[in-house]
Amino acid sequence: MAHYARSSGNLAADRRYDYARHSAAEGDHAVAADLLMQTVELAPSWPAAWFALGEAREASGDATGAIAAFERTALLDPEGSFGSTLRLARLGAQASPASPPDAYVRDLFDQYAERFERHLLKGLAYRGPRILAGTIDRACLATGRPNRFGTAIDLGCGTGLAAQEIGPRCEVMDGVDLAPAMVALAKATGLYRKLEAAEMRAFLEDYADATVDLVLAADVFVYLGDLEPLFAQVARVLCSGGMFGFTVQVATGPEFNLGPDLRYTHSRVYLERLAHLHGWSIAALDEASIRQDRGIDVPGLALVMAAP
Numbered sequence: 458m459a460h461y462a463r464s465s466g467n468l469a470a471d472r473r474y475d476y477a478r479h480s481a482a483e484g485d486h487a488v489a490a491d492l493l494m495q496t497v498e499l500a501p502s503w504p505a506a507w508f509a510l511g512e513a514r515e516a517s518g519d520a521t522g523a524i525a526a527f528e529r530t531a532l533l534d535p536e537g538s539f540g541s542t543l544r545l546a547r548l549g550a551q552a553s554p555a556s557p558p559d560a561y562v563r564d565l566f567d568q569y570a571e572r573f574e575r576h577l578l579k580g581l582a583y584r585g586p587r588i589l590a591g592t593i594d595r596a597c598l599a600t601g602r603p604n605r606f607g608t609a610i611d612l613g614c615g616t617g618l619a620a621q622e623i624g625p626r627c628e629v630m631d632g633v634d635l636a637p638a639m640v641a642l643a644k645a646t647g648l649y650r651k652l653e654a655a656e657m658r659a660f661l662e663d664y665a666d667a668t669v670d671l672v673l674a675a676d677v678f679v680y681l682g683d684l685e686p687l688f689a690q691v692a693r694v695l696c697s698g699g700m701f702g703f704t705v706q707v708a709t710g711p712e713f714n715l716g717p718d719l720r721y722t723h724s725r726v727y728l729e730r731l732a733h734l735h736g737w738s739i740a741a742l743d744e745a746s747i748r749q750d751r752g753i754d755v756p757g758l759a760l761v762m763a764a765p
């Protein structure tokens with residue numbers, strides 16, 4: 458998803474950009490690329506136009522031209538909010554980043570927030586929190602642990618769907634999400650004790666050692682490749698017998714990969730290695746698709762790891 462709402466400050470450039478957007482939406486990517494070339498000539502420092510040019514060139518089969526446009530976007534957008542490094546990785550022009558830029562995820566979900574639930578629940582048949590709730594049930598049965606938790610943290614809480622599903626079995630639930638617009642919607646549910654718009658690993662740093670009973674992450678790790686630093690923080694805050702429940706999209710490679718849909722996938726072997734690193738047991742694991750892509754179930758896993 459791209460970021461289109463910004464003006465170049467040059468009316469003629471803005472107009473060409475709008476025509477280009479229209480052509481791209483009609484599937485006419487070569488025409489869009491021509492119009493965007495004119496746009497960047499008029500407004501050479503406008504990252505939105507360079508990014509759109511990269512997209513139009515990529516869609517019309519001009520990979521070399523797309524790489525040049527995304528490289529220019531990256532220079533003009535040091536925060537990385539367009540996610541051009543992900544596009545460059547997908548085109549083979551650079552290695553996949555270990556995680557996407559925070560600004561990219563934040564902007565993506567800030568723009569998406571209003572239609573998130575409608576689109577995800579109806580359009581993509583999203584059922585992450587419900588599946589995770591079932592996996593937690595099985596994990597509690599398997600370990601003999603009561604299915605009640607004191608303090609829970611919902612990482613990447615989005616609009617608060619996990620709190621609706623899993624909140625009733627927790628005394629308090631805190632939440633964190635990079636996107637302020639998602640946090641505002643989560644706040645409106647009234648289900649969280651504390652909510653912050655922040656990066657999830659930084660958010661965990663505020664918790665004392667061994668003070669949290671349950672950590673959740675439903676459909677969040679598709680936006681984080683290297684899980685190791687985050688898992689280390691989770692291991693620190695989880696109390697003895699605490700649980701960590703999350704979903705992933707399944708990788709075919711050895712550890713984690715950036716897929717063509719610009720989401721990260723993780724392999725089972727990688728997750729088992731991380732569990733082993735912290736002395737966690739895998740209390741329950743379900744092979745389950747939590748979402749569809751163009752009507753087809755995306756293969757996924759829901760896991761609950763239990764701290765010793």
Ligand SMILES: C[S@@+](CC[C@H](N)C(=O)[O-])C[C@H]1O[C@@H](n2cnc3c(N)ncnc32)[C@H](O)[C@@H]1O
Pocket residue numbers: 562563566585586612613614615616617618619633634635636639655656657658674675676677680681
């Ligand atoms: C697909 S949504 C899922 C939301 C929610 N967990 C649910 O099940 O409905 C992924 C969410 O994770 C958030 N997110 C991704 N990476 C994050 C990070 N590093 N720190 C905090 N939030 C993050 C996004 O902003 C987005 O709201």
